Amino acid sequence: MRHLSEADRDALRIAQDLRFPRWLQQITATGGCAHPVHLSGSTTTVDGTTGEILHHYDTRNEPGERLLIRCRNRRASICPACSRLHARDTFHLVRAGLIGGKNIPTTVRARPRLFVTLTAPSFGPVHRAGLICRPRRDGGTCEHGRPLGCPTVHAPADPLVGQPVCPDCYDYTGHVLWHAHASKLWDRFVIDVRRRLASSAGVVQSRFARHARLSFARIAEYQKRAAVHVHAVVRLDGPDGPTDEPPPWGTPDRLTRAVNASAQRVTVRTPYSPAVGEVELSWGTQADVRVLHADGDGPDDDAVAAYVAKYVTKGTDETGAGTDRKVTTRDDINTAPVSRHVRTLMHTCWRLGDLPEYEPLRLRTWTHTLGYRGHILTKSRVYSTTYAALRAERAHHLGHTDIPDAITDAYWRYVGSGHTPGAALIAAGVAEDLAECRRLSAEASQQGGGVDNSSAQA
Template sequence: MPALQGRRGPEDLDRTATPLPRLPGHRKHPLTPLAHRPSKRGDLHDRPRATHHHPCRCGGPPRKVTTITPDFTPADRRAVLDRAARLRQLPETDRDAIRIAQDPHFSRWLEQVTATGGCAHPVHLSGATTTVDGTTGEIIRQYDTRDEPGERLLVRCRNRRATVCAPCSRLHAGDTFHLVRAGLIGGKNVPTTVRNRPRLFVTLTAPSFGPVHRIGERCRPRRSGGTCEHGRSLGCGTGHTANDPLVGQPLCPDCYDYTGHVLWHAHASKLWDRFVIDVRRRLASSAGLVQSRFAHHARLSFARVAEYQKRAAVHVHAVVRLDGPDGPTDEPPPWGTADRLTAAVHASAGRVLVRTPYSRAVGELHLRWGAQLDVRPLYADGDGPSDDAVAAYVAKYVTKGASETGAGADHKVTTWNDINAVPVSGHVRTLMRTCWRLGGLPEYAPLHLRTWTHTLGYRGHILTKSRAYSTTYAALRAERAHHVGHTDTPEAITDAHWRYVGSGHTLGAALIAAGIAEDLAECRRLSADARQRGGGPR
C-alpha cells in the first residue's frame, strides 16, 4: 500500500465514524466461545500470526501491525449464529432465565432467593455490617454485599397479602396464628394460666347502608312487592350462591348510602377505641368501682382483625381477655367473670357512637356498630370454639387483601382515572369514587380519604392488639432467626450501614423464584402428610 502523502490535520479525521462491526470469531466478539479466546499468555504465542501494513494516522510511513488469527472454523461460527438465532426466538422471560442461569454467581443468587422463600418482590439492599466484641474489640462477624451477586442482598418484602406475595403472606399468617394462640393458651413468654381467664370471641359488624343481595334460597322475599322511589324492586326472590356476582350488590344503587359507608370506614378505628374504653367503664360500674380506678384492679387485653364482607363493609373479629392489673402474669379480680364481661360487651356495642365533622354537603353523621353482634365465650374445657380454631380463623383473614375480597385494590390510587382502571364491581367502584369526592372536602381533610381510596376509606391496620395481649411480630421474627442459627452475642456491638437500591425481580428471576416457592410449598405439604401418618420428622 503506498504511503499517504502529506500530513493530515484533525479536521481530516472522521472521529465520529462508526467502527466496523466485529463478526463472530473475533476474539472480542461476545458470541465467540471462551475456548477460542486467548486466556493465557502462552496461547498467544502458539497462534498463527499475520503481518499487515497499516497506514499511520499522523501521515507518516505505514507501520507494521501484527494480529493473531483466531482458531475459529466456519462450522463453529455457524453454530454460534444458530444458537443466537434460537435464543432470539425464545420469549423474553426464558432468555432472561437462561442469562441468569449462565451467570458465574448463579449458585449464590439461588441461595439468596431460597433464603427469602421465593419472595415475589424482594427488597434489594446494599451495605455492610460488622460485629465486634464490646470488651476486646475483636471482630466477630463481618459481612459486605460487595461479595454478593450484583453487590446486593435480597430480603423478604414481608407483604401480608397473598395476592401480592404468597410466600411472605404465608409466613405472616403463621406469625399471626402463633401471636393470637399465645394470648389464648400461653406460650411465647405468656403464662399458660391465661387459658383459665375470662375470654370472648367477639364479632362486630357495620350498620346497614341499604339492602343488598345475599346468599340463600330466596334473597329478599317480599309478599307485598313494591318498588323504591327510583322504580327498582324492594325485594329479590332469586336464590344466590356464594359465587354469584350479585351477592353484596345493592338492590338499588341510588338508594344506597355510599357517603355513610365511606365515613363509617374512616371512623371504624375510632369507634373500636371508644368501644374498648366503654367496656372498661361498664366493667368498673358493674363491680362498684370508680371508672378511673379500673386499671388498678383489672386489665382488658385484646387482638382484633378487620375483614371485608361481601357488601364491601368492614366488620371486626376480636379475642378479648380479662387479666389482672399487671397483665397476663396477674390473675383477674374475683368479680371478673365471663358473664360480666359478656354483658359489658353487649352494652357497649349498642351504646358507643362517633360523630363525624360537620359538612354543609353531608351534615353531621352519628356512626354506630351494626345490630348483628356475636359474642362467644371461650372455655378451657373445650366447650365452644377451640383455641386453635379461633387463632386460625383470625390468621386466615390477615392475609386477604382488598382485591382478593373484591373490596378495593391492593395498591393506592393517585388519580380519578385510576379508579376506572381497577378491576372491581360497580358497587365498589362507586364507593371508591365517593371516597375520592369526600376527600376533596376541606372538613374531611384530616381523614386523608383520597390516600385510602383503595381500601374504601378504611384507615386502620388489619390486625391490632393491646400491648399486654401476647408477644409481638418482632419477637417472633427474632425467634425464627435464632432457630435457623442466627445467635446474639452478649456485649457485642454491631455497626451496620444499609442502603435501599431496588426491589422486585426481572422476568426470568421471577420465574425462577416462583418455582422455588412452589417447591418449598410442596415440601411442606409432603412433610405435613408424613407427620399425619406418623412417619415423618417432627
C-alpha cells in the first residue's frame, strides 16, 4: 500500500467529517482561496419599522465555528484563485474606461485615447535576447577589465538576459532611487501633459480643468533587467469626465504630442546626500505612444485591457525582480531565491535606507520590491468603475441584496487564516476545477458566436 503523506491523511480526515459538505461549500464560495481569512461572529438584519428579524447568521453553526472569506491577494504566486478574480476585475475596470459599461457611457470609445508605455532609463548595459546580444567590431573592455560587447545570441529564457554586462559599471544606486521616485515621476508627467495641452490650445494652464479632464489607468511591470516600466491607458474627456465631450481642440494628435514631449522632459531630483549627491531622474528614451481608434485601426481595446489584467497579478517572485515577501535583515537578502543582479539591488536598498536623507523613502521597508513603493495598478478618480463597485455588483448577482429600511447589526473578529495541509490540497483542487469550468465556458461562448470576456480575456 502506498504510504500516505501528511496532506493526504489530513484531507481524508476532513472528508470524513460529518460537516464536510458545508465546509466544502465555504471553500467553493471562496473560489478555492489558498489563504482564506477566518472570521467569527454574527450578523442580524431587522426591519427598521417593525423590528422584525429579517435575517440572522451566526458562525456558531459553521464547521469550526468560523466563516472563510477570500484573502483577495492579487499575486498569483501567493493565491492563484484570488489573483484570477483580481485579473478579471482589472480587465473589466480597464475595459470600461476604453469602451464604456459599468456605468461609464459608451461614448468614451470615440474620445482621444492612447496606450502609452514609459520605461526606466539605462543604468548600464545588460544582456539582451534575440540577435547578437551586444555586437562590437572593435572589442574593448570596460575599466574593470570586462568585455564591452557580447557575441552570444541569448534565448529569451537564458538566465543572463537582463543581467548587467559589467556589474561593477552598473548604476545600482540610480536604479534604486529611480524606483523610489517612479510614482512621483508619473505624477509630474500627468501634470506636465495637462500643462502642455493647455498651452498648445491657448488655454491658461490654471484653468485647464474648466475645459478638459485627463483620465488614466496605469500598471507597473518589471522588465528583465528588474526595472519597472509603465503601461497606461490615457483618455481625454470634457471637464465633467466620461459623461462630457472634450473640447474641439482635444484631438488624438494633440494629446500624442503632449505625451511625447512630457515623457522626454519631465524630471525629479532626489534629496541631496553627502554619500550620493543630488540625482536627476527621468523616463527612458524608449517611450511608445499608440492611438486607440474607435474603428479598430490599431491596438484592440479588449487586447489592451487583457494585457493590463495579465500583469496585475504578477508579483516580483514570478518576474524574478525581487521577492513577494518583505525582508527584515541582511540574512533575508542573502538567502532570497534571486539572481545576483537582484540581490545587489536589494543590498543597495538596504544600504541607502540607512542614510538619514533617504529615510522618507522607506527603502528598507521596500527592499523586497527593489525600492518601488507605488501600487501596481493606479487610476484617476473618474477613469472608470472601481474594484469596490465590481465586488458589490458580484455580491448582488450572488443574491446579497440590500433591503430598504433595514438595519444590520454585525459583530466580527479575526480568528486566523490559511489552511491545514489537507485543506490546502482540497482547496487547490477546487480552484483548478473552477478555472477549468471558466475556460470551457469561454470556449463554448466563443464557438457560439459570443465572447465571455470575464474569463476568456483575463
